Amino acid sequence: MSLTSEPGDRLAAFGNQLVDVHIWLxxxxSRLREDVDSFLSGDSGRPRNLRAHCLAFCTALTRHHTAEDQGVFPVLAETFPALRPVLDELARDHEQVEEALLRLQGLLDGLPTGDADSGLDRDPAEVRRVRGELDGLIALVESHFTYEEKKLVTALNELGTPLPDDFRLSDLTDR
Structure with missing residues (x-):
């Protein structure tokens, strides 16, 4: 997927790039939820693949938020000072998302190994904890993305300053 063609087009589309990244994330x-549900329901016995998928998603989301915190938000704060309270709130969201990602990764890392035919017993309390943590992460991320898009897309599309490469979808998916 090509998100840019000319430098001027890239600058004019930062808000659109944000939406594209959010769609991909x-x-x-959603795929991670499917993997977790499949494993926890006993339909899949691939905890290593599940852990790897979670780690890949967590890494991509963390890279995106780091690019925002260290590159995008300072540019926006300087260019649009009225956005500073919004940017501060979004940065706090990033911390909450990171904490939720770490909790989910920890729960998934603690899952027993085995395959679907091994008779692996899935503790109902553990299943509820994993699903609850994932549901909380999904709600937090969706709320964060929606608020960020509502508050920042227009300002991002007005920027004439280059932003970090990690802000582009291709840079998240190519690693």
Whole structure:
């Protein structure tokens, strides 16, 4: 997927790039939910693949938020000072998302190994904890993305300053 063609087009489309990244991350989170549900229901016995998928998603989301915190938000704060309270709130969201990602990764890392035919017993309390943590992460991320898009897309599309490469979808998916 090509998100840019000319430098001027890239600058004019930062807000659109944000939406594209969020769409991709939402799709990845949906796939992660499917993987978790499949494993926890006993339909899949691939905890290593599940852990790897979670780690890949967590890494991509963390890279995206780091690019925002260290590159995008300072540019926006300087260019649009009225956005500073919004940017501060979004940065706090990033911390909450990171904490939720770490909790989910920890729960998934603690899952027993085995395959679907091994008779692996899935503790109902553990299943509820994993699903609850994932549901909380999904709600937090969706709320964060929606608020960020509502508050920042227009300002991002007005920027004439280059932003970090990690802000582009291709840079998240190519690693």
């Amino acid at each position: 939402r799709e990845e989170l």
